Amino acid sequence: MGKSGEAHLPPRRIAVTLGDPRGIGPEVMRTAVRSELAVIPRDALLVLGHSGSDPGLSPFEDVGDWDGTERGAGSVTAAAMLRGVELALEGDVGALVTGPAHKPALRAAGWDVPGQTELLRDLTGASDVGMLMCAEETVVGGPLRVLLATTHLPLRDLFRHLSSDLLLRQSRLLVRALEQDWGIHRPRIGLCAVNPHAGDGGLFGNEEEEIFGPVLAQLREEGLRVQGPLPADTVFHRALKGEMDAVVAPYHDVGMAALKSVAFGTGVNVTLGLPFIRTSPDHGTAFDIAGTGKADPGSARAALRLAVRLMGNRFDTSRGPG
Numbered sequence: 001m002g003k004s005g006e007a008h009l010p011p012r013r014i015a016v017t018l019g020d021p022r023g024i025g026p027e028v029m030r031t032a033v034r035s036e037l038a039v040i041p042r043d044a045l046l047v048l049g050h051s052g053s054d055p056g057l058s059p060f061e062d063v064g065d066w067d068g069t070e071r072g073a074g075s076v077t078a079a080a081m082l083r084g085v086e087l088a089l090e091g092d093v094g095a096l097v098t099g100p101a102h103k104p105a106l107r108a109a110g111w112d113v114p115g116q117t118e119l120l121r122d123l124t125g126a127s128d129v130g131m132l133m134c135a136e137e138t139v140v141g142g143p144l145r146v147l148l149a150t151t152h153l154p155l156r157d158l159f160r161h162l163s164s165d166l167l168l169r170q171s172r173l174l175v176r177a178l179e180q181d182w183g184i185h186r187p188r189i190g191l192c193a194v195n196p197h198a199g200d201g202g203l204f205g206n207e208e209e210e211i212f213g214p215v216l217a218q219l220r221e222e223g224l225r226v227q228g229p230l231p232a233d234t235v236f237h238r239a240l241k242g243e244m245d246a247v248v249a250p251y252h253d254v255g256m257a258a259l260k261s262v263a264f265g266t267g268v269n270v271t272l273g274l275p276f277i278r279t280s281p282d283h284g285t286a287f288d289i290a291g292t293g294k295a296d297p298g299s300a301r302a303a304l305r306l307a308v309r310l311m312g313n314r315f316d317t318s319r320g321p322g
Contacts, residue, residue, distance in 0.1 A: 008267055009211070010040065010041075010044045010094065010095075010308050010311055010312060010316075011094060011311060011312060011315040011316035012051065012091070012092070012093055012094030012095070012311060012315055013038070013043075013044050013045065013046050013048055013087075013092060013093040013094070014044060014046070014093060014094070014095045014096075014097060014304070014307055014308065014311070015046045015047075015048055015083075015084040015087055015088070015093040015095070015096050015097070016029055016032075016033060016045060016047050016048065016058075016076070016097045016098075016099075016304070017029070017047075017048050017049070017080035017081055017084055017096070017097070017098045017099050018030070018047070018048070018049040018050075018053055018099045018230050019077060019098065019099025019100045019101055019285065020073050020074075020077050020099070020100065020101055020102040020105055020285045021049075021050060021053060021066050021073055021076060021077075022073055022102070022285065022290060023102065023267065023284070023285025023286055023287050023290050024100070024101055024264075024283075024285060024286045024289060024290045024295035025099030025100045025101075025285060026049070026053055026099065026214060027290070027291070027295055027297075028099070028201075028281065028295050028296070028297040028299070028300040029047075029097075029099045029300050030054075030057065030303045031300065031301070032097075032297055032300035032301045032303070033045060033047060033057050033058055033304070034057050035218050035297075035301055036301065036304050036305065036308075037057065038128055040304075040308060042058050042059070043059065045058040045059065046058065046059050046060075046087070046093065047059070047060045047061070048060075048061050048063055048080040048083050049061075049062070049063065049080060049213075050062070050063060050064055050065060050074075050076040050079075050080075051058045051064065051065045051066070051085070052065040053066075060240045060282075061075060061083065062081050063079040063080045063082075063083050064076050069179075070102075070104065070105045070108050071105070071108040071109050072109075073102065073105045073109075074101075074102070074104075074105030074106045074107070074108050074109030074111065075105060075109040076112075076118070077101045077105065077109075078101075078109055078111050079105060080098075081096075081101075081116065081119060081120070081123070082123065084096040084098070085120065085123045085124060085195075088275070088276035089124065089275065089276075093276070093305040094199045094276055094277060094311040094314070095264070095276060095277035095278070095279070095308070095310070095311040096120075096276060096277070096278045096279075096307075097278075097279050097280065097300075097303050097304050097307050098116055098278065098279075098280045099280070099281070099287045099300070100218065100280070100281060100283060100284050100286075101115070101116050101285070102284075102285050102287075103115055106119070109129060114151070114152050115151075115152065116271075117129055117131050117151070117269075117271050118258070118278065120271055120274060120278060121271075121273075121274075122273060123306040124274055126273045126274055126275070127273070128169050128170075128273050128278060129173075129271055129272060129273040129274065130147050130148075130149075130170050130173040130174060130177075130271070130272035130273055131147070131151050131256060131269065131270075131271065131272075132145060132146070132147045132174065132177065132246070132269070132270040132272050133145075133147075133148060133256060133259050133267055133268070133269055133270075133282060134146065134148050134246075134259075134267065134268055134270060134306075135259060135262065135263030135266055135267045135268065135302070136268075136306065137263070137266070138232050138240065138262040138263045139262050139263070140240050140242050140262055141240075142239075142241070142242055142261065142320075144236065144239055144244065144247075144249050144258070144259055144262055145178075145239075145246035145247070146236075146246070146248075146249050146255035146258065146259050147170055147171075147173075147174045147246060147247070147248045147249065147255075147272070148168055148249055148251075148252050149162065149166055149170045149248055149249060149250050150166070150249075150250065150252060150256050151249055151252055153252070153254060155251065158194070158250070158251055158258060159207070162194065162207075162211060162250055162251075163211060164211050164212075164215050167191065167211065167212065167215045167250075168215050168218060168219070170248060171191070171215065171219055171224070171226065172219075172224075173246055173272045174187075174189060174246055174248060174272065175187055175189060175224055175253055176272075176274075177270075177272045178245055178246060180313065180314055181277065181310040181313050182245075182310070182313065183313045184245050185289055186225055187225065187244065187245040187246065188225045188226075188227070188243070188244040188245050188246075189219075189224065189225065189226045189227070189244060189246055189247070189248060190226070190227045190228055190230050190235050190238065190239060190246070190247045190248070191212055191215065191226060191227065191228030191230065191247075191248050192228070192230060192231075192232050192234060192235045192247050192248060192249045192250060192254060192255070193208050193212065193218065193228065193229035193230060193235075193250070194207050194208070194211075194212075194229075194251065195207060196218060196231070197231050198228075198229045198230065198231045199229075199271040203282065208229045212228060212229040216228055216229075227244065229260075231233060232249075232254050233257075235247055236247055236258040240262065260280075260282075265283075265296050265298045266297055266298045266299055266302050267281075267282035267298065267302070268280070268281070268282060268302050268303045268306050268318035269281070269282050269303070271311070276309075277307050277310045277311045277314060278304055279304070279306050279307045279310070281300045281302075281303050282299050283299055283301035289292055295296040
C-alpha cells in the first residue's frame with residue numbers, strides 16, 4: 001500500500017503459506033489475504049496449502065495431503081515453504097509470507113532445524129541470515145525494528161555464540177536491508193549492550209569492551225552510522241523517539257520483550273539475507289485457541305502489508321525509496 005493508502009500492483013506475486021494446519025496459521029493467514037484483497041490485486045497473491053485448506057479467496061496451489069498426524073503437519077508445512085522458495089528463486093514471486101510452523105512437527109517430518117528462518121537459509125543456500133523483528137507502527141507511534149543477533153538458545157549458552165564476528169555480520173545485513181528494502185539512506189544503528197549499564201566501565205562485565213568495541217571501530221571505519229554499546233534499559237526508548245532506525249539486540253528476549261511491549265499482536269518477523277522478501281507473523285501456532293475464533297489476525301495482516309512495501313522497494317525500479 002502506498003503512503004496515501006492507494007492500491008498498487010506489486011512488481012511480483014506474493015506467495016502465502018498457511019503454516020501448521022493444526023494451529024491458528026490457516027485462519028489468520030486467510031483473514032489477512034481476505035482483508036488485503038481490497039488493496040492488492042487477486043492475481044498478485046498465491047496461497048500455498050494442503051488439499052482442502054483454501055476457501056477460494058485467491059489463486060491457490062495444492063502442495064499435498066495432510067494425513068492428520070504431527071509428521072504429516074510438518075510435511076505439508078515444509079512443502080508449502082519449499083514451493084514458495086522454488087517460485088521465488090525462479091523469479092515468479094518476490095515475497096514469501098509464511099504462517100506459523102511447529103518446530104517438533106518439522107523435526108518429525110525430517111527437517112532438523114530450529115525454525116523457519118534456518119530452513120529458508122538452507123533451502124536458498126544463503127551465506128548469512130538475520131531475524132529482524134519489527135513494527136512499523138507502535139502504541140507510542142514510531143516504528144521499532146530489532147535485529148536479534150542470537151535467536152533461540154538458552155541464556156547460559158549466550159557467550160558461546162555472541163562474538164565480534166557475529167555482530168559485524170548481523171549489523172552489515174541490517175544496514176543493507178534498511179537501505180535496499182526500507183529505502184532508508186545511511187540508516188542509523190544502535191548496538192544494545194549485553195551487561196547492565198553497558199558494563200559500567202567493566203564493573204559489570206567486560207564484554208562491551210572486548211566484543212562490542214572492535215565491532216564499533218570496524219563499522220565506523222566502513223562509514224556506517226552506528227552507536228553503542230547502549231544500555232538495554234534506554235536504547236529501545238531512544239529508538240522509539242526516532243534517534244535510530246534499528247537496534248541490534250544481543251539476546252532474543254531482550255529484543256522481543258521491548259518489541260512486544262509496544263506492538264503486541266502487530267509485530268512482523270522479517271528474514272534478512274535472502275534473495276527475496278520473507279515476512280511472517282511474530283507469534284506461534286497457538287494450538288489452544290485454534291478454531292475458536294479468538295485468534296488475532298493483526299500480525300498476519302501486518303506481515304502481508306510489509307511484504308508488499310519491501311518488495312516494491314527491492315524489485316520495482318520505477319518506484320522511489322520509502
